[in-house]
Amino acid sequence: MATVRALVLKHHEKSDGTFNVKIRISHKRVSRYLDTDHFVSQKQLNKKNAIKDNIVLLQVDKTVNKHRKSIGELDGKIDQMTCDQIVDFVKNNKKEIDFIEFSKAHVAQLKIKKGNGVSTFRAVINSLVDYFGREKIFISEITANMLRQYEQYLLKPRKLVRQSRGTKPFTKISPGLSASGLHNHMRDLRGLFNVARDTYNDEDLGIIRIVHYPFKKYKLVKRPETPKKNLDVDQVLKIRDHECEPGSMKELARDLFMLSFYMGGTNSVDFYQMDKSNIKNGRLEYKRSKTKGKRIDQAFISIKIIDEAKPLIEKYIGKLQYRFTTRVGLSSGISNGMRKIREDEKLPQVTYYWARSIVASWARNKCRKSKDDVAMMLNHVDEGRKTTDIYIEKDWSIIDEVQEAVALIIRHLKKKEDNQQRLNPAVNFMSSINLMPLC
CATH class of the missing domain: 1.10.443.10 (Intergrase catalytic core)
Incomplete structure (x- = not known):
């Protein structure tokens, strides 16, 4: 069973002489420490470095009890979890997921790994920010109805404000997406959403932070058959x-x-x-x-x-x-x-x-x-x-x-003006005979 306790680490004294109150979570002989918003001075500690200020204790107890309540929600699953998994659950339980923040972090990782999708995912992120008009978008806001309205937004010409490095913001007109472009854009959005679900949901432990799946009701527009790309x-x-x-x-x-x-x-x-x-x-x-x-x-x-x-x-x-x-x-x-x-x-x-x-x-x-x-x-x-x-x-x-x-x-074809000669040597030979003077 995991234990939760508030304490002060003496060797973590700050330059102003205060200490941050830590929450220690221990499980299976492993301990991890969480920072809190609470700070105490040496005067608020006893000889054993325990908090003696009753006002601070009341505030700290609320934080400890909140973490204990979160851990209690895990019930029997806790035996299958590591201490790090419990800490991650405690830190993020009930916390709204910022889809833009997550997506940017994912793109940054892809860029480090030199993976695919960096430019297309970045285009999706920018488009969502344009659509909502803000940088923070919670994943709960990505719904089937929102996707349908967003689709109509993408199909129409749009005025977008952009800023290159070291330049002033400028406005550009972006044409509406084609059927193929819309399919690819929504496919990439779905891809980002799926990565978020894989990151935050743990079906094995029954921890589901992203409950809804809008792409079950919203169906991607079918990709139109593209004309064959061929040349003679x-x-x-x-x-x-x-x-x-x-x-x-x-x-x-x-x-x-x-x-x-x-x-x-x-x-x-x-x-x-x-x-x-x-x-x-x-x-x-x-x-x-x-x-x-x-x-x-x-x-x-x-x-x-x-x-x-x-x-x-x-x-x-x-x-x-x-x-x-x-x-x-x-x-x-x-x-x-x-x-x-x-x-x-x-x-x-x-x-x-x-x-x-x-x-x-x-x-x-x-x-x-x-x-x-x-x-x-x-x-x-x-x-x-x-x-x-x-x-x-x-x-x-x-x-x-x-x-x-x-x-x-095309191996034996040199300059295009020589093609006919190369392809029809017999014709060229007969032509040369016809041009010879008669005896």
Whole structure:
């Protein structure tokens, strides 16, 4: 059984000669100490350092009794708990959870671990603050009705006040979210809410601090089917052969787009985090950032560095972090560069991430590779075959074959003006004969 007692620690004397009254909670031969709002001086203590001031004792007893009452609510569960768990329960029992404070702390942890979701979760936090008009939002305020009203708020254009570091606040107009954007935003909000429940609820001990679950009644808007992101061979060649100024964002976008194409659709964040240690025996080996924390194999993949990729690997791997302080900065630079390329070449709304879709589509539709092999190249996992995958050793040469087949489609095509000659040598030969003078 846990015991609760108020006491003063003699060696914790403050510079003004006072002592903070501590609450000691002991359980299973382990003790932990909690600070209180009560302070006493040496005159208010007896020779044994016990509090002798009756007024202070009355106040301290209220605090002790409150903690004892909280512990009493645990009933038989207390035998299964550690002293630290009891202290955590006593400190937080009946305390409202500030959802914004929790979410910011979670994002800070993700940033330290270099995990995914930092930027999207931060966007959700900022949007909630805008919606409520305050920084403190209790999790009990996140209800099904609130989510429905919040959804309508997100669909409409909004005036937002923002402030960059070292600048004055400014107002910007944010357009309403698309159906796809709304789905992603509410999905991320649900993700934050689920993390909060996992953090504050302990179903094994029956400690449930977040009782409600608004996403049971509120259903996320369905994600609309996105148009397939694909280009024909000539359009990819336009990107590959686009002339750029050295060091420009267009050059960066062109090179990394093609590097992703050559390397099985690798994401820019993975290129950003790589260094020379990821290059081993002519292969690029890494753990995909987007899913490494969700898989037993940590989303490890090994891809052959084909000839076309070698100069780009040498040019960018291990150097992107010196050029961009964050992966968001890299993404923004690539986005700007791709926009200029598609304007110059009159291409559709192609972005860097189309490279991943293009290489997958070509592998399946042009090269007739199986969907399983394409999925392996994309580093995807078939949820229905997880158990089977445990028993099968991965053979990276399968990816090599898919990669090689796709690369062959454009391998022998040099500058676009030479394409016709390269593809139709017989036609060009006959043309040269027809131009010869007759004897």
